[in-house]
Amino acid sequence: MTQSSPRYFGASILALSILNALPAYAQSNDDDLENEEIVVTAERLRGSVITEVPPIVELDADDIASYGVSSVEDLVGELSSQTTSNRGRGSGRPIVLINGQRTSGFRDIRDLPPEAIKSVQVFPEELALQYGYAPDERVINFILQDDYTGLGAEVEYGVPTRGDMGKTELESTFTRIGENSRLNLDIEYETQTAITEAERGIIQDSAGDLVNLGRFRTLSAPTDTVEFNGNYSRTFANGMSLSLNGGYVYDKSRALLGLPSGTLDLPVTGDSLFRYFTQFGPLRKTVETNTFQGGAVLNGMLSGWRWSLTADYARVETETETDNSGDISALQAAIDAGTVDPFAANFGALLSPPITDEARSVSNTLESLATISGGLLNLPSGSVTTTLRGGYRRQDLDSRDTTDGLTTLSSLGRDNFNAGINIDIPLADENIDVAETIGQLSINGNLGYSELSDFGGLVEFGFGLNWEPLDGLVFTASAIGEEAAPTIQQLGNPVIVTPNVTTFDFTNGETVLASITTGGNLNLPAEKRRDIKLAVNYSPEWLDGMMFLGEYIRNNSENVASDFPILTEEIEAAFPDRVTRDETGRLVAIDQRPVNYSNVRSESIRYGLEFSKRFGQRRGARGPRGAGGRPGGGGGGPPGDRPPPESGAGTEQSEAGRPDAERSSDRAGRPPRSSRGPGRRGGGRWRVSAYHTVHIDERVLIRPGVEELDLLNGSAIGSTGGQPRHEFELQGRWFNNGIGFRLQAEHQTATRVDGGLTSSDLRFSDLTTLNLRMFINLDDRGTLTERFKFLKGSRIAFRIDNVFNDIQDVRDSDGLVPLRYQPGFIDPIGRYVEVSFRKRF
Structure with missing residues (x-):
C-alpha cells in the first residue's frame, strides 16, 4: 500500500x-x-465549533457531571479561570454559543441544567471575531443533548462561621429539549440578612462609642431578589432556527448608614462638639431595581453561507433613597441662647428629621446585529472565510435626582451604527506538501467602524496568526486597536450623595466618615487602545491528558474612563477639586464620579498546566482534550452515525464561516481539530490545573505633568492596595461513583501603598483563599433511593469558602491597623459554609 x-x-x-x-x-x-490509498474520514460532533483556533478546554457530559453544579451559570463560574479574559475593555464574561451558533445573550442558556448539556468547548478571544464580536472576550460553546426533559428544584442555605448573616436561595427549573424545539423556564428567589459593624466588633471613634454606632451601620446590607427567565427555541424544516428569551429581575437592598450627626458650637467655652443624634434612629439607603429583558435570534443558511440576526432589549429602572442628617440651625440657636443643654439625649422639635434624597434612573437599550459567514474563495491551501457584520444600537438614559430639595433632570441618548469584516486566510492546510513541512498556518484580519451620535466615528482593527507546526502544538499571535466611547452610564448616571462612608485619609493618616458623591461625568472622552497577545497551547500526544498554556498580554490605552481611585496623596494632588476638607484639614467629602486617565499600560505573562485522567473505564477509551485526550477531542461518532439536529442548531453549519461539506474532515482525511476522539465515557476522573500570572508592568498616567503611578511599586488606584506582582491559581477535582470533591485555591503576593512625605504608608499582606466543595449523587449510592423514593434524582452538596478564614492584613508604618482596614471592613463574611439539596423529578 x-x-x-x-x-x-x-x-x-x-x-x-x-x-x-x-x-x-x-x-x-x-x-x-x-x-490504492485508503483514507478514513470521521465526522465531528454536530454543534461543535470547527476552527483553526485551538480550544482551551473541552468537556463531555461525564466531565460536566463531575463538577456537581446545578446550572450552566454555576458551570461557567467553576470554569472562570479558563473563561475570563484579561484583554482590553471586555466584561470578562465569555461570549456564549449554543450548538456553534450565536445567541442573544447569556440568558439563552444560563439556567439550563447540566444534564441537558452534551459537551462544552472553551475558546480564546481570537474566535470571537469569527462570530462578529470584538476579540476581548473568550467564547464558550454549549452543545445540547438530543432529547431531554427535566423538572428540578433546589434549596440552598449558607452562613458565615462567625454567624450574624444567613443566605437562602430557592430555585425551580423546567427544561424540555426535543428534536426541533427547546423550552426552559426558571424562577428563583434569594434573600440575605444583614451584618452590622457591631456584629463584627468594628472599633468606632470616640463619638461613635458613646452611642454604640456599630448597631446602626451595616457592613453587608440585607437584600431580596426575585428572578424569572424563560427561553424557547424552534428549528424549522428549512433548517432555520428561532430562539426567544425574556426575563425579569427585582432586587432590593436596605443599608444602614449610621446616625444623624452634626457639629455644635459651645458658646461658653468656644469649643465645638461633634455628636450623633439617636432620636430619629439610623439613616438608611434603599436601592430598588427592576430589570426587564428580552431577546431573539434567527439563524439560517443561504447558499453555503451561515447568517444570523439577533435583537436584544433591556430596560433597567433604579430608584435610590438616601437619608442625610437634618437641619441643626434651630438647635444651635437654642444652645446659643442658653436654653438647651447640648449634651441632652433628645432635642424634640429643635432637631429636624433626616432629609431623604431621591434618585431615579431609567435605562433603555435596544441592540440588533446581522452577521453572515462563509467561504469567500478557494486557494490551494484551503478556503478563505469571512464574517461580515452590521448592527444598530440605541441607548437612552433618563435620570432625576433630588438633593437638598433641589431636583436635577438629565436625559442622554446615543445611536450607534456599526459594521465590520473579518477574514481568515489559510496559508498551509490543504496543500499537503507545504503543511507537512511547516505545519498548519493561517492569518486573519478584521476592520470595524462605528458611527456614534455623541462621539462621531470610531475605528477598530486587528490582525492575527495561528500556527500549528506539530500536532498538539499551536502558536497564536494577535494585535488589536480600538476607539471606544465611555458608557452612557459613566456619562449620565444620577448624582447620589451617601453620607458617613468609612474612608481612610492618607494625608492625615486617619479614618474618617466622609460624604461620597457618585454619578456620571459628561466630560469623559473616547478611549483609544492597542493590545498585543502571544500564546502557545501544547498538548503532547506522549502524555495523554496534559495541556500547557502560556500567554503574554500587553495592553496600552489612552483616555481611559475609570472609577475614582483610592484617595492617596498622589491622587489628591491630581484631582484637588474632587476633595473637600474643613478648616482644620479634616477630610469631609469626596466626589467619586468617574475620571479620565491619560494613559494606562499593563504587561503580564500567564502560564499553567492542566492534567486530567480517567479511571474505572473500559480499556482503550480516551477522553477529549482537556479531559484526558489530545487537542481537539470533543466527541463525535463514527461516519454514518450522525445524530439528529440539536434543538436550537437549525442549520447544517456550526463552524464560523465554513459549511459542513467543506470541513467534514481535516487534511489527509484526519478528523477536524474540534471533533477528534470519542464521546462520553464512564468511570471516575480527576483533574488538576495550576496557573501563575506575573505582572511585569502596571502604570497609570493621570495627565501629562503629573507623576506616573506605578501600581507594582507603591501606587494604588483601588482600596485593596496596589497590583500584586504574582497571582497563583490551583484547582483540583475528583469524581467517582456519584461522589465528588472540588478544591480551588488562589494566592496573591503582598503590596504596599506609599503615603507620601507627610502621610502614612500602608502594607497589604499576601492573601490565600481556599474553597472546597463536596457533593453526592444519591442515585449512585446503592439502594438508598430504592428505599426512600423521594430521594431519587437527588443530590446533596456542602460548600466551604475561604476554608482558612484568611483576611488581608493591612498595617501602617507603625505596625497598627487603621480603623478603615479592620478585618470586618475588608471581609465581613470570611469563612462561609453552605448546604444545598437538589432534586430532579
Whole structure:
C-alpha cells in the first residue's frame, strides 16, 4: 500500500484492521489494496465549533457531571479561570454559543441544567471575531443533548462561621429539549440578612462609642431578589432556527448608614462638639431595581453561507433613597441662647428629621446585529472565510435626582451604527506538501467602524496568526486597536450623595466618615487602545491528558474612563477639586464620579498546566482534550452515525464561516481539530490545573505633568492596595461513583501603598483563599433511593469558602491597623459554609 504522507499511516492501519476482520471482503480486494490509498474520514460532533483556533478546554457530559453544579451559570463560574479574559475593555464574561451558533445573550442558556448539556468547548478571544464580536472576550460553546426533559428544584442555605448573616436561595427549573424545539423556564428567589459593624466588633471613634454606632451601620446590607427567565427555541424544516428569551429581575437592598450627626458650637467655652443624634434612629439607603429583558435570534443558511440576526432589549429602572442628617440651625440657636443643654439625649422639635434624597434612573437599550459567514474563495491551501457584520444600537438614559430639595433632570441618548469584516486566510492546510513541512498556518484580519451620535466615528482593527507546526502544538499571535466611547452610564448616571462612608485619609493618616458623591461625568472622552497577545497551547500526544498554556498580554490605552481611585496623596494632588476638607484639614467629602486617565499600560505573562485522567473505564477509551485526550477531542461518532439536529442548531453549519461539506474532515482525511476522539465515557476522573500570572508592568498616567503611578511599586488606584506582582491559581477535582470533591485555591503576593512625605504608608499582606466543595449523587449510592423514593434524582452538596478564614492584613508604618482596614471592613463574611439539596423529578 502506498502513502503520500506519513500522516495517513494511523488511518490506514485502522482501515486494514477493519478489513482483516472481514475475510471475505479482504480476500476479494487484496489486489486493489496493493495500488490504492485508503483514507478514513470521521465526522465531528454536530454543534461543535470547527476552527483553526485551538480550544482551551473541552468537556463531555461525564466531565460536566463531575463538577456537581446545578446550572450552566454555576458551570461557567467553576470554569472562570479558563473563561475570563484579561484583554482590553471586555466584561470578562465569555461570549456564549449554543450548538456553534450565536445567541442573544447569556440568558439563552444560563439556567439550563447540566444534564441537558452534551459537551462544552472553551475558546480564546481570537474566535470571537469569527462570530462578529470584538476579540476581548473568550467564547464558550454549549452543545445540547438530543432529547431531554427535566423538572428540578433546589434549596440552598449558607452562613458565615462567625454567624450574624444567613443566605437562602430557592430555585425551580423546567427544561424540555426535543428534536426541533427547546423550552426552559426558571424562577428563583434569594434573600440575605444583614451584618452590622457591631456584629463584627468594628472599633468606632470616640463619638461613635458613646452611642454604640456599630448597631446602626451595616457592613453587608440585607437584600431580596426575585428572578424569572424563560427561553424557547424552534428549528424549522428549512433548517432555520428561532430562539426567544425574556426575563425579569427585582432586587432590593436596605443599608444602614449610621446616625444623624452634626457639629455644635459651645458658646461658653468656644469649643465645638461633634455628636450623633439617636432620636430619629439610623439613616438608611434603599436601592430598588427592576430589570426587564428580552431577546431573539434567527439563524439560517443561504447558499453555503451561515447568517444570523439577533435583537436584544433591556430596560433597567433604579430608584435610590438616601437619608442625610437634618437641619441643626434651630438647635444651635437654642444652645446659643442658653436654653438647651447640648449634651441632652433628645432635642424634640429643635432637631429636624433626616432629609431623604431621591434618585431615579431609567435605562433603555435596544441592540440588533446581522452577521453572515462563509467561504469567500478557494486557494490551494484551503478556503478563505469571512464574517461580515452590521448592527444598530440605541441607548437612552433618563435620570432625576433630588438633593437638598433641589431636583436635577438629565436625559442622554446615543445611536450607534456599526459594521465590520473579518477574514481568515489559510496559508498551509490543504496543500499537503507545504503543511507537512511547516505545519498548519493561517492569518486573519478584521476592520470595524462605528458611527456614534455623541462621539462621531470610531475605528477598530486587528490582525492575527495561528500556527500549528506539530500536532498538539499551536502558536497564536494577535494585535488589536480600538476607539471606544465611555458608557452612557459613566456619562449620565444620577448624582447620589451617601453620607458617613468609612474612608481612610492618607494625608492625615486617619479614618474618617466622609460624604461620597457618585454619578456620571459628561466630560469623559473616547478611549483609544492597542493590545498585543502571544500564546502557545501544547498538548503532547506522549502524555495523554496534559495541556500547557502560556500567554503574554500587553495592553496600552489612552483616555481611559475609570472609577475614582483610592484617595492617596498622589491622587489628591491630581484631582484637588474632587476633595473637600474643613478648616482644620479634616477630610469631609469626596466626589467619586468617574475620571479620565491619560494613559494606562499593563504587561503580564500567564502560564499553567492542566492534567486530567480517567479511571474505572473500559480499556482503550480516551477522553477529549482537556479531559484526558489530545487537542481537539470533543466527541463525535463514527461516519454514518450522525445524530439528529440539536434543538436550537437549525442549520447544517456550526463552524464560523465554513459549511459542513467543506470541513467534514481535516487534511489527509484526519478528523477536524474540534471533533477528534470519542464521546462520553464512564468511570471516575480527576483533574488538576495550576496557573501563575506575573505582572511585569502596571502604570497609570493621570495627565501629562503629573507623576506616573506605578501600581507594582507603591501606587494604588483601588482600596485593596496596589497590583500584586504574582497571582497563583490551583484547582483540583475528583469524581467517582456519584461522589465528588472540588478544591480551588488562589494566592496573591503582598503590596504596599506609599503615603507620601507627610502621610502614612500602608502594607497589604499576601492573601490565600481556599474553597472546597463536596457533593453526592444519591442515585449512585446503592439502594438508598430504592428505599426512600423521594430521594431519587437527588443530590446533596456542602460548600466551604475561604476554608482558612484568611483576611488581608493591612498595617501602617507603625505596625497598627487603621480603623478603615479592620478585618470586618475588608471581609465581613470570611469563612462561609453552605448546604444545598437538589432534586430532579
